[in-house]
Each structure stands twice: as C-alpha cells, then as structure tokens.
Amino acid sequence: MADLTADTVSVNQTIKKLQGKVxxxxxxxxxxxxxxxxxxxxxxxxxxxxxxxxxxxxxxVVASLxxxxxxxxxCDVTDEDQVRSLIESTVKIYGHLxxxxxxxxxxxxxxxxxxxxxxxxxxxxxxxxxxGMAACVKHAAKAMVEGGVRGSIVCMASAAAGQGGPxxxxxxxxxxxxxxxMRSASLQLGANGIRVNCVSPGPVVTPLFCWQFQVxxxxxxxxxxxxxxLKAGKRMSAENVADAVVFLASDDxxxxxxxxxxxxxxxxxxxxxxx
Ligand code: NAD
Numbered sequence: 001m002a003d004l005t006a007d008t009v010s011v012n013q014t015i016k017k018l019q020g021k022v023x024x025x026x027x028x029x030x031x032x033x034x035x036x037x038x039x040x041x042x043x044x045x046x047x048x049x050x051x052x053x054x055x056x057x058x059x060x061v062v063a064s065l066x067x068x069x070x071x072x073x074x075c076d077v078t079d080e081d082q083v084r085s086l087i088e089s090t091v092k093i094y095g096h097l098x099x100x101x102x103x104x105x106x107x108x109x110x111x112x113x114x115x116x117x118x119x120x121x122x123x124x125x126x127x128x129x130x131x132g133m134a135a136c137v138k139h140a141a142k143a144m145v146e147g148g149v150r151g152s153i154v155c156m157a158s159a160a161a162g163q164g165g166p167x168x169x170x171x172x173x174x175x176x177x178x179x180x181x182m183r184s185a186s187l188q189l190g191a192n193g194i195r196v197n198c199v200s201p202g203p204v205v206t207p208l209f210c211w212q213f214q215v216x217x218x219x220x221x222x223x224x225x226x227x228x229x230l231k232a233g234k235r236m237s238a239e240n241v242a243d244a245v246v247f248l249a250s251d252d253x254x255x256x257x258x259x260x261x262x263x264x265x266x267x268x269x270x271x272x273x274x275x
Pocket of ligand 1: 031033052128202
C-alpha cells in the first residue's frame with residue numbers, strides 16, 4: 001500500500017490553489033480522503049475539517065497536519081443530524097464553507113454478482129455511499145447558499161459507476177446514485193454559483209480496496225496481475241486522485257460543473273475501467 005505519511009505527499013509550493021479556503025473532507029481519516037486533506041493544507045487552505053467515524057485515526061491525521069490548520073469532527077454520514085452538525089460547526093468556527101469533499105464510502109467484502117446479492121449488505125452500502133452522500137451535499141449546499149458562497153462540492157464516485165461491472169453490484173449501484181445526485185445538484189445550484197462535480201477513481205490500494213478484495217496491502221500488487229489482469233509496473237496512487245480533487249475544488253475549474261472526472265490507470269490497458 002502507498003505510504004500515506006505527511007512526507008510522501010507533496011505539491012509545488014509556489015502554486016497554492018486553495019489559499020484561504022475552508023474545506024470539509026468526509027472520510028478524511030484514511031486512504032484517499034487523508035491524502036487529499038494533506039494536499040488541501042499544502043495548497044494553503046485556511047482550515048481543513050476532517051470528518052470520520054475513526055476518531056483515533058482522524059485525530060492523528062489532524063495532529064500531523066500542524067496546529068491551527070485542521071480540526072477533527074466525529075461524523076457518521078448515515079446520520080443526517082451529525083452531518084448537519086458537522087456543517088454548522090464548521091461555519092460557526094471558520095465563518096463559512098468553501099469546499100466540500102464528500103468522500104466517505106464503504107464497499108462489500110465479497111465480490112457479489114447479482115445472483116449472490118446480500119440485501120442487508122446492500123442497505124449498509126447504500127446508507128453510506130448514497131444516502132450519506134445526499135446528506136452531505138444537501139447540508140454543504142445549504143451552508144453555501146445561506147452564506148452566499150460560490151463554493152465547490154466534490155463527490156466521490158468510482159470508475160465502476162456508469163458502466164456496470166463483473167462484481168461489487170451494490171457498490172456499483174451506490175456510485176451510480178452518486179452520479180445522479182451530482183448531475184441534479186449541479187443543475188439546481190448553478191444559479192447560486194455553486195459547482196458540483198464527481199471524481200471517479202479506478203483501483204487504488206487503500207484499506208477499502210484491501211477489504212473489498214480481501215487482500216493484505218503487501219499482496220495488492222499480485223492481485224492487480226492475478227485478478228485484474230493488469231501488467232506489473234507503476235500504478236496510480238491516492239495522490240493522483242487527490243490532485244484531481246484539488247483541481248475540482250479550486251478556481252482552476254471555475255467553469256467546470258456537472259462533470260465526472262475519471263482518474264483510472266487501468267483504462268489504458270483495457271479500453272475500459274477494470275474496477
Ligand atoms: P478508506 O477505507 O481508506 O477510506 C474511507 C473512509 O471513510 C474511512 O476513513 C472510513 O472510516 C470513512 N467512513 C466509512 N463510513 C463512514 C461513515 N458512515 N461516516 C463517515 N466516514 C465513514 O478507503 P478509500 O479507498 O480511501 O475510499 C474513499 C472513497 O473513495 C470511498 O467513497 C470509495 O468508494 C472511493 N473509491 C475508492 C477506490 C479505491 O480503489 N480505493 C476507487 C474508487 C472509489
């Protein structure tokens with residue numbers, strides 16, 4: 001698995017794309033969310049609020065980001081009251097909200113086809129990935145509208161969305177729901193100057209990836225070859241996804257909304273995502 005410590009995450013320090021911005025990252029205690037939170041800080045964000053259910057990990061990330069740059073708030077995105085409180089607290093502490101990276105997500109441990117679909121697992125996946133996403137977009141957008149902020153909302157989808165897949169049926173469905181939410185919200189919020197986009201990564205080795213494929217991080221490279229049929233070699237990392245999120249969050253993408261930005265190194269080998 002990619003080393004996700006502070007030392008491995010870098011940006012060109014002369015180009016600070018999020019100078020002064022107030023940002024919330026859900027699922028920021030681990031994986032892609034953690035790496036993106038680090039990028040946000042390096043890009044000059046005034047405040048990065050990390051929201052997660054893994055409190056100890058989240059506090060550790062905040063401590064490593066340096067005093068005053070980031071805050072941890074416990075938030076289970078399946079609970080709308082907790083999401084409302086997360087956004088209200090952010091606005092109370094920092095004055096407003098500029099960027100919402102709605103990233104929290106879970107997967108299924110078994111590679112379910114529709115024939116094997118476990119509907120109780122489906123409910124869990126949809127509760128976080130679809131319903132939780134809706135709560136986050138709703139309350140972030142409300143805060144931006146009420147504060148008169150021309151903000152950016154970035155929703156975490158997946159390269160699995162929009163194309164179906166050989167496995168992970170409920171996960172794929174949940175990410176298609178994210179895409180529908182993003183498209184609707186971008187149309188509805190455009191007049192307020194609020195942009196809503198998705199980022200859709202292909203496979204990246206993170207705790208979620210290891211859980212879904214039931215592998216240890218050190219065996220992930222073999223899995224790429226054995227199970228996904230990919231050639232050995234350099235694979236994309238969480239940092240590549242974080243760079244795409246920074247683009248969508250920043251004024252560099254001032255006129256980009258309703259867009260799904262796919263970041264997937266498996267497409268070049270298959271002509272489609274292998275996720
Ligand atoms: P991860 O497990 O490292 O991170 C997910 C984070 O979400 C964790 O910190 C977890 O505690 C948090 N979380 C889970 N349920 C939550 C809840 N109810 N409320 C708040 N936080 C919650 O995995 P990751 O791979 O970094 O996943 C981040 C996002 O990226 C997910 O939405 C995932 O679906 C998406 N994604 C990942 C990949 C990949 O290959 N890793 C590919 C495409 C999309």
